[in-house]
Amino acid sequence: xxxxxxxxxxxxxxxxxxxxxxxxxxxxxxxxxxxxxxxxxxxxxxxxxxxxxxxxxxxxxxxxxxxxxxxxxxxxxxxxxxxxxxxxxxxxxxxxxxxxxxxxxxxxxxxxxxxxxxxxxxxxxxxxxxxxxxxxxxxxxxxxxxxxxxxxxxxxxxxxxxxxxxxxxxxxxxxxxxxxxxxxxxxxxxxxxxxxxxxxxxxxxxxxxxxxxxxxxxxxxxxxxxxxxxxxxxxxxxxxxxxxxxxxxxxxxxxxxxxxxxxxxxxxxxxxxxxxxxxxxxxxxxxxxxxxxxxxxxxxxxxxxxxxxxxxxxxxxxxxxxxxxxxxxxxxxxxxxxxxxxxxxxxxxxxxxxxxxxxxxxxxxxxxxxxxxxxxxxxxxxxxxxxxxxxxxxxxxxxx
Amino acid sequence: xxxxxxxxxxxxxxxxxxxxxxxxxxxxxxxxxxxxxxxxxxxxxxxxxxxxxxxxxxxxxxxxxxxxxxxxxxxxxxxxxxxxxxxxxxxxxxxxxxxxxxxxxxxxxxxxxxxxxxxxxxxxxxxxxxxxxxxxxxxxxxxxxxxxxxxxxxxxxxxxxxxxxxxxxxxxxxxxxxxxxxxxxxxxxxxxxxxxxxxxxxxxxxxxxxxxxxxxxxxxxxxxxxxxxxxxxxxxxxxxxxxxxxxxxxxxxxxxxxxxxxxxxxxxxxxxxxxxxxxxxxxxxxxxxxxxxxxxxxxxxxxxxxxxxxxxxxxxxxxxx
Numbered sequence: 233x234x235x236x237x238x239x240x241x242x243x244x245x246x247x248x249x250x251x252x253x254x255x256x257x258x259x260x261x262x263x264x265x266x267x268x269x270x271x272x273x274x275x276x277x278x279x280x281x282x283x284x285x286x287x288x289x290x291x292x293x294x295x296x297x298x299x300x301x302x303x304x305x306x307x308x309x310x311x312x313x314x315x316x317x318x319x320x321x322x323x324x325x326x327x328x329x330x331x332x333x334x335x336x337x338x339x340x341x342x343x344x345x346x347x348x349x350x351x352x353x354x355x356x357x358x359x360x361x362x363x364x365x366x367x368x369x370x371x372x373x374x375x376x377x378x379x380x381x382x383x384x385x386x387x388x389x390x391x392x393x394x395x396x397x398x399x400x401x402x403x404x405x406x407x408x409x410x411x412x413x414x415x416x417x418x419x420x421x422x423x424x425x426x427x428x429x430x431x432x433x434x435x436x437x438x439x440x441x442x443x444x445x446x447x448x449x450x451x452x453x454x455x456x457x458x459x460x461x462x463x464x465x466x467x468x469x470x471x472x473x474x475x476x477x478x479x480x481x482x483x484x485x486x487x488x489x490x491x492x493x494x495x496x497x498x499x500x501x502x503x504x505x506x507x508x509x510x511x512x513x514x515x516x517x518x519x520x521x522x523x524x525x526x527x528x529x530x531x532x533x534x535x536x537x538x539x540x541x542x543x544x545x546x547x548x549x550x551x552x553x554x555x556x557x558x559x560x561x562x563x564x565x566x567x568x569x570x571x572x573x574x575x576x577x578x579x580x581x582x583x584x585x586x587x588x589x590x591x592x593x594x595x596x597x598x599x600x601x602x603x604x605x606x607x608x609x610x611x612x613x614x615x616x617x618x619x620x621x622x623x624x625x626x627x628x629x630x631x632x
Numbered sequence: 633x634x635x636x637x638x639x640x641x642x643x644x645x646x647x648x649x650x651x652x653x654x655x656x657x658x659x660x661x662x663x664x665x666x667x668x669x670x671x672x673x674x675x676x677x678x679x680x681x682x683x684x685x686x687x688x689x690x691x692x693x694x695x696x697x698x699x700x701x702x703x704x705x706x707x708x709x710x711x712x713x714x715x716x717x718x719x720x721x722x723x724x725x726x727x728x729x730x731x732x733x734x735x736x737x738x739x740x741x742x743x744x745x746x747x748x749x750x751x752x753x754x755x756x757x758x759x760x761x762x763x764x765x766x767x768x769x770x771x772x773x774x775x776x777x778x779x780x781x782x783x784x785x786x787x788x789x790x791x792x793x794x795x796x797x798x799x800x801x802x803x804x805x806x807x808x809x810x811x812x813x814x815x816x817x818x819x820x821x822x823x824x825x826x827x828x829x830x831x832x833x834x835x836x837x838x839x840x841x842x843x844x845x846x847x848x849x850x851x852x853x854x855x856x857x858x859x860x861x862x863x864x865x866x867x868x869x870x871x872x873x874x875x876x877x878x879x880x881x882x883x884x885x886x887x888x889x890x891x892x893x894x895x896x897x898x899x900x901x902x903x904x905x906x907x908x909x910x911x912x913x914x915x916x917x918x919x920x921x922x923x924x925x926x927x928x929x930x931x932x933x934x935x936x937x938x939x940x941x942x943x944x945x946x947x948x949x950x951x952x953x
Contacts, residue, residue, distance in 0.1 A: 299699040436867030442897040464864035467836025498840040547845040585914030608689025
């Protein structure tokens with residue numbers, strides 16, 4: 233019997249889909265509504281002990297035509313007063329006593345600010361805490377990066393402060409803006425972190441409108457720099473999730489560009505036990521949970537898995553070093569004549585970025601097997617998916 | 633089209649659009665075709681003493697619907713020897729004696745592996761060397777396995793080796809996979825680097841095949857952490873260029889997700905002096921140079937900006953408070 237039941241830390245949840253701290257959890261009412269429509273958990277928008285740090289950058293959607301694939305903006309934090317959250321959390325808890333309800337908290341450079349938030353929000357009914365390590369380091373020192381999660385000592389200090397104040401689980405949203413994430417994750421674990429969200433947002437620059445530059449090419453740096461989330465973050469988040477899953481025995485929540493159920497499967501495959509959705513829900517509405525649940529359930533059933541946990545980590549043994557790749561294994565491009573529309577996109581790509589192996593023959597793409605090196609570029613660029621990469625049998629002739 | 637000519641690190645480019653090191657510069661005849669199409673210059677695919685064979689397949693496109701927003705590749709350096717490259721460069725030089733050719737090079741953790749490549753290529757008329765610092769196999773003596781471009785001390789040592797071997801401009805191609813890029817910039821400058829290319833690709837997983845659980849691209853069912861480039865890299869690389877421009881006046885080649893003239897303007901505005909392109913050329917072909925140069929030319933004309941270098945920005949200081 234297949235279902236989406238998910239055990240995460242000490243919780244038994246109806247599904248592995250959580251909402252990230254952000255616009256979809258910006259008030260206790262919004263968080264309640266998300267649980268009502270079926271999300272397995274919510275991370276409340278980050279509650280700060282004092283004025284939210286570095287805000288003001290307006291959110292810029294990164295898109296090609298009408299297709300959105302990223303957002304550059306400020307890191308979301310709550311502008312609702314603490315008392316409002318303290319009044320709302322017990323109501324959520326009463327209605328949904330067993331779902332994941334994490335309060336994302338952020339204090340200043342002193343223990344009291346963090347401990348006050350943890351004590352009060354914990355008493356109100358939060359089941360644990362998120363520390364968003366993508367926010368500016370409140371213990372910043374000369375020569376250490378700007379994210380809390382770029383400074384292992386500062387992060388460990390903050391985790392230890394919160395640990396002193398509460399026995400509830402501490403989950404750290406890691407910064408991907410690091411040379412190596414493992415020392416950071418290890419030091420947070422040593423200080424008492426129980427799970428990680430991998431990962432938070434990339435440091436980035438939003439776009440500049442060329443027409444706003446002239447006559448002098450100056451711009452306001454504070455308006456340019458921001459945090460990059462959405463699908464464009466996914467390759468980096470997958471990489472770090474896999475790295476942690478391979479090295480550390482710790483529950484992981486995958487996060488970064490999850491828009492469809494397939495994205496979730498990818499994160500499970502690299503070691504996540506659950507996923508957290510931000511931009512995907514902000515763009516498509518919290519009703520996205522229906523598509524995620526239906527899609528994942530269908531996938532699990534079709535493949536004979538009983539639960540999402542059965543796919544956890546399945547890709548990890550397949551992520552290897554370059555030396556382990558078989559360089560003698562050569563593929564060849566094959567054109568499906570039914571699908572090829574003769575657009576010549578592959579001819580130009582192979583001509584200038586490949587091996588000059590494709591020509592047009594009777595209005596369709598034709599692969600010269602003697603020139604094709606099996607790089608796969610033509611299959612990537614074909615707009616009709618008419619090109620597939622197949623094993624090259626020895627002595628195989630050009631497809632007729 | 634003189635308005636869009638660019639002089640960077642003493643090299644004169646007819647326009648600021650340069651082919652980045654990669655598959656479109658993997659052979660001399662490709663660079664020749666690109667120059668005929670009008671490209672401002674080219675950086676060769678990375679040349680080293682130990683050529684590597686490429687896996688098959690080696691690229692994967694990340695898409696939303698039909699829109700490609702990212703590109704993941706898993707190949708290493710050129711599969712041609714230094715000797716073969718000398719011949720290839722000679723052939724390009726026969727037709728294009730003046731067009732800048734930058735040799736991308738990569739060595740190992742000893743001076744000879746870098747310096748021999750420099751000494752053998754230099755007589756063939758390359759205009760500069762670009763150091764590929766994303767070598768995954770660069771084993772610093774004290775810290776095995778660390779990448780060259782992620783450790784300022786190791787990087788400065790390698791830059792010094794190349795500096796000793798040549799008077800030509802030395803460009804350091806930086807990786808964005810670091811906590812802070814500025815110490816690497818400073819270390820390179822101190823070691824004698826003349827310019828930077830920012831950035832190389834992000835380390836990433838292009839995706840997981842949900843039927844086989846292989847990373848993509850899948851080489852017979854397995855895969856590696858690859859290099860993520862294309863449009864999705866642009867917000868990160870643009871930020872890196874802005875950060876580098878804060879700490880050095882050395883020229884910067886902007887690189888990462890440039891496909892339109894507007895992208896070029898953005899890179900120039902945050903401090904790049906010229907641009908390098910790879911993914912857009914692989915997806916569309918050399919002919920995009922026409923729309924890039926025409927677009928930039930018209931933009932400069934429309935805005936009354938007399939030359940590309942007038943557009944090269946340095947970020948204004950952050951306002952107080």
